[in-house]
Amino acid sequence: MMLPLANIMARKVRTTISVLAVAVGVALFLILIGLTSMLHEIADRTASVDAHMIVWPASDQVLMSPGLPAEKARTKLEAIPDVERAIPVLTNPLKVAGRTQNVYGIRPEDWRYFAKPGTMIEGRPVESGAEMVVDTRLAAAGHLALGQAVECWGRPFTIVGIAREGVAGRVFMPFDTVNDVLQYGSPRASFFYLRVRGPAAVAAVREAVTAQGLKPISFDEFYQMLSSNLGDMNLVIGAVVFVAGFVCFLVILLTVYTMVIERTREIGILRGIGASRAQVFGLILAEAGLICLGGIVVGFLLTWGGRTMILRFQPLWTVDIPAIRFLYAALLAAAGTFLGALHPALRAARQDPVECLRYE
């Protein structure tokens, strides 16, 4: 390892550029993969509700829909056999502490479906009037504290509780309050969570909901829906990762190729003093391997730095990178390096030592 290390240290600028190229590939791979965890986080938060399905208006444009008449729809849904409870939610985008969030307007008596025991870290659930509960993530990002007044829709709302991160919404308000703010004549719901009597009843309830002209989506389907979004995103990520990997491959190819051309005479000397072809091949691969190793380490540091920066400027984003992804990134970099170094290393090993010694 002495000679490869000495060789790469002798060309500091070139080595640094090559290491950075590998590092950028590694960091891009990890950060992009990490960003996809946002969709999983949304799905997990939705699935944290103690219910079995979501019921939306049948409109194709759910987000633009004015929702459903809350009381009428709830009565009809709860009249379906095996439906235990229909939980209305009125959502509306709202800027809280400089960050736009979907406010969850819920009835105080439905809080237990959104929060397991111990979820409320400080304070209490919303009851009525200008009250709000925020989750720990938003509280930290917006420097919000219990009892603090936050201006929403031009009026002050008091934070009466702080819930542990992982609940369905980041901001909860009383259902009636949100309806009042939005000036709906009679209460409306954006959608319902539906709790049924056991998973076996889900299929029949679905049919009955559909028969009412509504759109039921089980949590499994919701997951699949997000996964298909993830699938589209994966194409983009795949393209970026491919480009990053290809650039890494090209940089290593160019670096090692230049190295071999530059050291043609040295290769002849090495053969002359006893190096076998395999040893010359190994020496060249070892140099590429050291560059790759440096790139992986710097790539991990760039990933850490990039993630820190993202979360600093977008604290509500989720960038979770499981340990196994670091292994995948290292393997990707190693594969790119090996492929990039293979041809020049083979060329070096196959060179005629006499030709090398005559090289000027």
Next chain:
Amino acid sequence: MNSPVETILETRGLTKVYRTGGVATPALRGVDLAIARGEFVAIMGPSGCGKSTLLYLAGLLDTPTEGTVIVAGTRAEHASDAARTRLRRRHIGYVFQRFNLLPTLTAEDNVALALRLRGLPVGARPREMLSAVGLEEKRRRRPNQLSVGEQQRVAIARALVTRPDLLLADEPTGNLDSETSDLVLGLIERVHGDRGQTIVLITHNEQVARRASRLVRMRDGRILAD
């Protein structure tokens, strides 16, 4: 009773023809040469007479077009590259004319490399060899921090550190001024005298050649006089 003289290097009818673009250029034309253990042989001739080609073939860095190369009793003309490498490692030490050292390594590491490539323990031997060539103090220096003569002495130390049966030197004084050349030749003579090292030295310089115990003259790919 005389003990039999051991031949360390032998060539029989050694021929090398280089082909470039369909043009055949003979470099060696049937060279027969036998070198006994302990000899100091100078091979002399003008540029292009085939002396370097002979050295490459003898050092198993190249293969002949025709003829036989026998190193320490092993025929090598049809041996695979791996087998020739093994023979070279076991029996041969090389000193080239110029740019002989690996520029990124220190003098000591250059010497140690010859041992490492053979999988041999390094220990204090590189330092001892550098001490033997008078360069122990400069063992941490890189080639660009050494004079050309010092570089050649490091190269000689590297060639000898593996205790080869045969030292092949390709114009080792070709790039040196007369004073440094004298110093390097003195070292080679000392190695021959003290250790009984077999040496084959290529040169085109009459004065250098006269310091060997045997002189082989070449011209046009043939041995002219031995």
